Amino acid sequence: MEILRNLAHNYYYLVAVILFVIGMHTMLTNSNMIKKVIAMNIMDTSVFLLFVAAGYVAGGQAPIIREGLEISYINPLPGAMMLTGIVVGVSVTAYALSLIVKIYQYYGTVDTDEIAVIRGSEQ
Amino acid sequence: MTWTMHLPVLIIVVLLCSAFISPLLFRWCRKASAPALLAALLGALAAAVALLVRLYRSGSFSYYLGGWAPPFGIELRADFLRVYMLLVLLGTGLWIFLFALRNLKYELKKEVLGWYYALYALLMASMAGMALTGDLFNLFVFMEICAIASCALISIKETRDCLEASFKYLILSAMGTGCYLLAVALIYMVTGHLNFAMVQQALPEAVALYPNNVLVAMALMVVAFGTKAALFPLHVWLPDAHASAPSPSSAILSGLVIKIYAFAMLLLFYTVIPASLLESIPVTEIVLWLATVGIILASIFAMVQEDVKKMLAYSSIAQIGYIFLGIGLSNRTALVGALYHLLNHSIMKAMLFMAAGVIIHAAGVRSLKKFHGLGRHLPLTLIAFTVGGASMIGLPGTGGLIGKWLLALGALETGRPFFVLVILASSLLNAFYYLPISVNAFVHPLQDGQQAFKPVPRLMLFSLAVGIAAVIFFGIASRPVVEFLEQAVQFLGP
Numbered sequence: 001m002e003i004l005r006n007l008a009h010n011y012y013y014l015v016a017v018i019l020f021v022i023g024m025h026t027m028l029t030n031s032n033m034i035k036k037v038i039a040m041n042i043m044d045t046s047v048f049l050l051f052v053a054a055g056y057v058a059g060g061q062a063p064i065i066r067e068g069l070e071i072s073y074i075n076p077l078p079g080a081m082m083l084t085g086i087v088v089g090v091s092v093t094a095y096a097l098s099l100i101v102k103i104y105q106y107y108g109t110v111d112t113d114e115i116a117v118i119r120g121s122e123q
Numbered sequence: 124m125t126w127t128m129h130l131p132v133l134i135i136v137v138l139l140c141s142a143f144i145s146p147l148l149f150r151w152c153r154k155a156s157a158p159a160l161l162a163a164l165l166g167a168l169a170a171a172v173a174l175l176v177r178l179y180r181s182g183s184f185s186y187y188l189g190g191w192a193p194p195f196g197i198e199l200r201a202d203f204l205r206v207y208m209l210l211v212l213l214g215t216g217l218w219i220f221l222f223a224l225r226n227l228k229y230e231l232k233k234e235v236l237g238w239y240y241a242l243y244a245l246l247m248a249s250m251a252g253m254a255l256t257g258d259l260f261n262l263f264v265f266m267e268i269c270a271i272a273s274c275a276l277i278s279i280k281e282t283r284d285c286l287e288a289s290f291k292y293l294i295l296s297a298m299g300t301g302c303y304l305l306a307v308a309l310i311y312m313v314t315g316h317l318n319f320a321m322v323q324q325a326l327p328e329a330v331a332l333y334p335n336n337v338l339v340a341m342a343l344m345v346v347a348f349g350t351k352a353a354l355f356p357l358h359v360w361l362p363d364a365h366a367s368a369p370s371p372s373s374a375i376l377s378g379l380v381i382k383i384y385a386f387a388m389l390l391l392f393y394t395v396i397p398a399s400l401l402e403s404i405p406v407t408e409i410v411l412w413l414a415t416v417g418i419i420l421a422s423i424f425a426m427v428q429e430d431v432k433k434m435l436a437y438s439s440i441a442q443i444g445y446i447f448l449g450i451g452l453s454n455r456t457a458l459v460g461a462l463y464h465l466l467n468h469s470i471m472k473a474m475l476f477m478a479a480g481v482i483i484h485a486a487g488v489r490s491l492k493k494f495h496g497l498g499r500h501l502p503l504t505l506i507a508f509t510v511g512g513a514s515m516i517g518l519p520g521t522g523g524l525i526g527k528w529l530l531a532l533g534a535l536e537t538g539r540p541f542f543v544l545v546i547l548a549s550s551l552l553n554a555f556y557y558l559p560i561s562v563n564a565f566v567h568p569l570q571d572g573q574q575a576f577k578p579v580p581r582l583m584l585f586s587l588a589v590g591i592a593a594v595i596f597f598g599i600a601s602r603p604v605v606e607f608l609e610q611a612v613q614f615l616g617p
Contacts, residue, residue: 020301020305023301024298024301027294027297027298028294028298033290036294040294040297040298040301043297043298043301044297044301044304047301047304047305047308050305050308051308051311054308054311054312077195078311081260084260084264085263085304088263088264088267091267091271092267092270092271092293092297095271095274095275095293096290096293096294096297099274099278099286099289099290099293100290102278102281102286103283103286103287103290106283106286107283115287
């Protein structure tokens with residue numbers, strides 16, 4: 001029971017991990033390349049969510065320091081890091097999509113199974 | 124000598140800047156673009172040597188980027204181990220680039236050469252960053268730069284095989300970095316730090332409070348670095364990627380890129396994870412057995428390959444297994460052996476891929492069955508291939524022997540003679556697939572239907588000669604390097 005209560009209390013971690021698993025599974029098993037790239041983004045985003053959730057402080061304010069005011073702030077570091085992570089994710093996505101465009105020009109399909117069939121019939 | 128403290132960041136910045144400058148130079152002043160990158164690589168190598176001199180004078184030190192000390196800032200560490208890796212990276216990188224200067228003209232379209240130089244510099248910068256960084260998140264950023272740059276070095280050849288291989292590589296390496304980032308998130312949640320030293324201090328307490336977080340993070344790290352460095356069951360992307368790439372790319376990908384991930388894993392295991400935690404869970408044991416299976420199975424796969432570059436790629440999976448074997452044995456001698464093998468393998472595998480590149484260019488053959496009689500027409504190339512093969516097997520007088528010898532000694536010291544048998548068996552398997560190639564090439568006459576040989580540029584032959592000399596040098600004069608490495612792993616746990 002305790003583990004369930006902990007899960008219910010920290011449900012945002014659970015959601016992030018479920019998203020991660022969905023992303024990873026789709027990325028590795030789906031044969032459509034575009035869906036692979038989408039899944040890659042889902043996976044990345046789940047980790048971003050986990051990071052940002054870990055940096056949240058209940059009742060905290062945005063981390064802008066005002067003189068003479070003693071309040072708690074949320075942790076700004078995960079947010080800053082995840083901005084970097086998002087940029088990295090965007091560039092990987094752009095590169096992956098450009099590869100898919102090139103592969104589509106060669107095969108006329110974005111499905112890895114169909115590409116395998118085409119290659120098999122050539123040999 | 125205060126300026127030398129800026130050297131760690133200068134190495135990365137010089138290479139990063141030259142990545143941006145080389146395409147511009149290529150457009151405006153085409154002749155200057157390759158020498159400019161050559162100068163940048165030479166400068167970085169000189170800086171690494173200066174860093175080594177500083178280490179001998181005043182010991183290891185930390186550099187805080189922008190003057191911000193941890194926990195807020197990013198730390199670059201310079202110690203013997205990291206500088207060793209840096210010297211291997213930059214030395215081999217410079218040497219491969221010399222070969223690439225001539226070879227790329229035959230492999231790529233002229234217009235993309237500038238972009239190739241940019242990617243090359245970017246790859247070197249990211250690898251230097253991974254070797255030097257002391258921050259978990261910074262390591263992630265460098266890993267992603269490295270992943271994109273190495274995929275692009277494959278797909279720049281724009282043939283169908285290259286595009287498919289690099290897409291596969293990109294997806295699997297995105298999985299690897301995703302796992303690594305999740306591991307970093309889990310560690311950050313329980314320790315509140317990203318700096319290596321601070322995480323190490325905070326982890327024992329965190330493990331007591333949240334054991335599951337740290338265990339999951341460790342598992343994710345093994346998957347992440349296993350995928351990136353092609354540890355056995357996660358190696359599926361490597362053969363296609365390394366075989367289809369242009370030869371200089373294959374040389375740098377097989378020679379350096381997979382090594383730097385193994386090195387990063389070594390750093391994380393021995394300078395971030397506390398030794399008590401590493402002993403309490405069987406993670407090194409898992410790495411050890413995966414490496415063992417990988418060494419044997421990949422050697423068997425390599426035997427049945429017909430394509431020379433595919434064969435070399437499978438051989439890389441077997442050889443990276445040795446480095447993981449050293450990490451898994453967690454014994455100081457074995458670790459020295461693994462690090463020495465890292466140097467040797469980066470030289471010999473790069474040389475073998477270069478030799479394959481020369482053969483593909485000059486004779487126009489890729490299939491190992493057509494190698495008969497090539498030795499008389501391309502003597503230096505096939506001698507390089509033979510020396511590389513001999514070093515893979517571990518014949519005396521080559522660098523390969525010393526690494527394997529130290530690994531075997533380490534296995535005996537930990538009381539596990541079984542792994543000596545593994546090393547012996549794999550050397551035998553290596554002999555089965557490397558020796559026949561050389562014998563066929565030198566003994567048999569040329570096959571019918573062999574086209575006329577194209578001339579080989581002198582610079583390509585020169586780089587092969589440098590490789591032969593280096594393999595034999597590190598096989599004979601191993602003493603100073605091994606002593607240096609023993610000093611470098613002093614601070615590590617075991």
